[in-house]
Amino acid sequence: MAKRGQSPSSTTRTSPRRVRNDGIMSVLARAVREVEAGAQRGRLTPSARTKFQVVALLAREERLRVKADATSTESHRAEQLKRLDGIGTILAQTAARDTSLLSLLAEDSEVTDAATILKSDMMRAAGREEEVKPTAAPPVSTTIAPASERQVVPKSVVARQLANPFLTPDFAAVERREPQSRRLATWELLGPLFSSFERAAGGSSACMTLPEPADTKVPKGLTxxxxxxxxxxxxxxxxxxxxxxxxxxxxxxxxxxxxxxxxxxxxxxxxxxxxxxxxxxxxxxxxxxxxxxxxxxxxxxxxxxxxxxxxxxxxxxxxxxxxxxxxxxxxxxxxxxxxxxxxxxxxxxxxxxxxxxxxxxxxxxxxxxxxxxxxxxxxxxxxxxxxxxxxxxxxxxxxxxxxxxxxxxxxxVDNGFYxxxxxxxxxxxxxxxxxxxxASDIPARRIADLPVELDDEVGRSIREAERELARRLVSRYDKALETRSAGVVVDGIDHELVRRVATWEREDSSSKTDENVFSMMRRIGQAKAGLAADYTAQLAHSVGKVVFFAKHVDVMDTAEETFKARGIRYASIRGDQTTAVRQRNIDAFVDDPEVAVAVCSLTAAGVGINLQVASNIVLAELSWTDAEQTQAIDRVHRIGQAEPVTAWRIIASQTIDTKIVELIDSKAGLAARALDGSDEEIASSSDMQLEALVLLLTEALGERIAD
The missing domain is CATH 3.40.50.10810 (Tandem AAA-ATPase domain)
Structure with a gap:
């Protein structure tokens, strides 16, 4: 018999299962400890790296869910957030041991099929399989996937939607023009289309036919x-x-x-x-x-x-x-x-x-x-x-x-198609x-390289680490030669094998004691920081405002300490600042004649801001792409610039820094050939880190043959 106040059927009705928050916390805590233990042993396997990324994704989603949970008490919410902070601390400590893990935390980091499956398994283990959503790239369609826990709808947007009942468009009004099955229907065309920009520039720039300018009205005072x-x-x-x-x-x-x-x-x-x-x-x-x-x-x-x-x-x-x-x-x-x-x-x-x-x-x-x-x-x-x-x-x-x-x-296949x-x-x-x-009135720009000698203990350590990396690459190359099929003979250096060995090196998860090309470039940046800051200070005293670019926070810190010690006022433009703080610092550099240096992150300040009040740039660290370097320089070399622009690249002599410069400059031809009609040869489109390892191994093998 049903209890008073309860419908007869309510005793047998299955109530919706409640989300088990403790379940997800336990699963995350167990997984992050497993990743931490793997890192402490010295080498993270690919599966452990996948687990690291999935823990980070789930912890991020759970933090947002906890903060938005209006049904939870304040004390319970605080307890859950504290537990998530603990998980975040372990992730950070693990990433500090293996800095290559940081790339898995980036906004544009690829979520592999293995990560998607593991995420589903962990959610299911937490009793939340009904909330699992695919994280791999879905086919693009005309219907956006259902809102996830991260998604929100601001109240003012709801007000706009309610105020306009005719907001939803008429889909019938959109013209549907499907390609007819004709001559090209069975051809693979995307590859040839992309290739046409490399093969068929013919000296012409990539610009559509544009009409004569109209009398466009612009606000008073603008042209x-x-x-x-x-x-x-x-x-x-x-x-x-x-x-x-x-x-x-x-x-x-x-x-x-x-x-x-x-x-x-x-x-x-x-x-x-x-x-x-x-x-x-x-x-x-x-x-x-x-x-x-x-x-x-x-x-x-x-x-x-x-x-x-x-x-x-x-x-x-x-x-x-x-x-x-x-x-x-x-x-x-x-x-x-x-x-x-x-x-x-x-x-x-x-x-x-x-x-x-x-x-x-x-x-x-x-x-x-x-x-x-x-x-x-x-x-x-x-x-x-x-x-x-x-x-x-x-x-x-x-x-x-x-x-x-x-x-x-x-x-x-026809002549003239491309x-x-x-x-x-x-x-x-x-x-x-x-x-x-x-815009011929914009003055010219030039890039000037300033070699510096790292002749202290740090410099010697960096050069020895580079030699050790080269020795490791040569050892892998030799082992690969020994195990290859009998009868295969290559006179001199097997360049195909060199590229494979470099690929293996790049893809391997380095142990905490191994030097890799990423950590080496960071150490070189740290070693150059004081020298680059010194040169910037000299420029500021002699020519006025200077923009100082670096990739890493510790290099920016060293530069700012140098400027402070010399009584030089600076503005800091970093990625961890709020939008308001960053804009305030940009305005200070542009508007205040006493602020002599802008210390800028290549990531945070390399795009979209105007710093043409300066005409000198110091690139304290090298980018991995010519495009990133160009973007940084063009914060100064733009409409409104009245002086010739010079970008001073600080290069560490007798290190891999010099090789990276060569690679960056060789990549500069891609846009020129594809978009500007240049007949300049395009370098290989493989990524820069791989090319650096290929160059390092090739030079080491060449030296051995010469000996």
Missing amino acids: LMRHQAELVAAAEDGHRTFLLADEPGLGKTAEALLAAQAANAYPLLVVVPNVVKTNWAREAELWTPGRPATVIHGNGDAIDGFADIVIVNYEVLDRHVGWLGDLGFRGMVLDEAHFIKNKKSQRSQHVLQLSERIRARTPRPLLMALTGTPLINDIDDFRAIWQFLGWIDDKKPLAELMHSLEDTGLTP SAARGRVIEMGIVRRRKVDV
């Missing part, structure tokens, strides 16, 4: 340069997809804002790196003052849901991808679009999802990808950007591009202008 007005005129004429690849410093932000105004592409979504959110809001207020802009910080509690321009950074996009896909945007701008070149990263998946959503529900939306460095290491870096613009999907060109290629009457295909892709909306062509 557009001719190249900027040409792009705005193209938007006014109805063009709607642009890969705006002008060299850094040519005013792409203003072009994008005015193009959106010309196309009436409101509401407009702008996705940017965190460091430039505030700058985009300022530029919007400057160039399109009649269109209110709002910036999403964190969960977006303070945003204006009725704004015409919504600015969000890549780092928090995962929280907002759900409601952003439903808001009815008529345009989307992607700043520093090379950030999505890794299509397997979560940031790329979210960007492509939103683009697909907007294209599916808005007739001819404005889509703009902005990047001065669209090609980092490989011509394939185009792939994600073209997909964002709706020119291709994973396997083939989409309707508009396919029809254009069909109209050439050519196939990839040149014609490159031209058709460019007319889809590639816009590339160089400073030397459109």
Whole structure:
């Protein structure tokens, strides 16, 4: 018999299972201890590295869930967060032992199938299998995946949706133009299309035909340069997809804002790196003052849901991808679009999802990808950007591009296909202008190398570590030669085997006692820090304001201590600062004549900020790509610069530093050949770390043969 106040069936009804928070905590605690124990033994296996990444992902998600749990008591919530802090501490200590683990914590780190499966298993072990969601890259579709625990919907956005019952677009209004099965239907075309930018430049730059500038109205006191007005005129004429690849410093932000105004592409979504959110809001207020802009910080509690321009950074996009896909945007701008070149990263998946959503529900939306460095290491870096613009999907060109290629009457085996295909892709909306062509009033720039001798104990230790790394590579090479099939004879150095050995070395998880190319470059940066700061101080005294760039925090710390000791005022621009603090420091360097040096992180300050008040840059540490180096230099070498710009690269003599410089400079030809029509040869598109190891091993083997 049922108890009083209870329905007869309630005694047999199965109640929904409650989430077992203690279960997930126990699973995470056990897993992180296993990873820690593996690191203490000296070497983490691939499976342990996967477990490290999954623990970090689950701990991050659980922290957000605990903070948002309104049903939990304050004391219970504090207890759970404390336990998560303990897990985070162990992860940090483990990463300190093996710094290669830090790459697994990055926003754009690939989540492998093995990590997806392990995450599911750990959630199931915690009694939360009903909450498991795939983390691997899903196929891009017109339907955004259900909101995860991280995702939020700001109250002001709900208010906007309720205020406009007609917000949901009419899907029938979107033209569906499918490519017909014609001559090219069975051809693999993406490879030839990418290759056409390497093979068929023919001395011509990659810039679509642009109309004569229109009389674009701009706010009083502002002027557009001719190249900027040409792009705005193209938007006014109805063009709607642009890969705006002008060299850094040519005013792409203003072009994008005015193009959106010309196309009436409101509401407009702008996705940017965190460091430039505030700058985009300022530029919007400057160039399109009649269109209110709002910036999403964190969960977006303070945003204006009725704004015409919504600015969000890549780092928090995962929280907002759900409601952003439903808001009815008529345009989307992607700043520093090379950030999505890794299509397997979560940031790329979210960007492509939103683009697909907007294209599916808005007739001819404005889509703009902005990047001065669209090609980092490989011509394939185009792939994600073209997909964002709706020119291709994973396997083939989409309707508009396919029809254009069909109209050439050519196939990839015909003479002239590559040149014609490159031209058709460019007319889809590639816009590339160089400073030397459109802004001749910007003074020249040069890169000057300053070799420094590391002749102390630290320098000797670094050189010995480099020799030890070379010996290890040679030993692996010799063992591989011994075990290869009988009868295989190679005269001299087997360069194919050299590349394989270098690949093995790069992919192996180094023990805490082994030196690798990453840790070696960091040690060299630390050893150069004081010398680079000394030279910066000398420049500041003799020529005025100087921008100091470094990759690592400890190098920045050493530089700032040097400036402080010498009575030189500086502004620090770092990745761990809030947007407001970072902007305040930028303003101090630009506006205060007493602030002589900007100490900048290559990651946090290498894009999207204007520091042209200086004309001298010190690159205390080397980048792994020419593109990153170029971006840093172009914070100074841009519109508004009145003086010739010099970038001083501090190079540690007799170390791997000199080899990295050679590799960086050899990579500089990629964009020149693919986009600017140069006949310069393109170096191998393999990544820089691998090339450094190949060079190190090749030189060591050459020295042995010579002996």
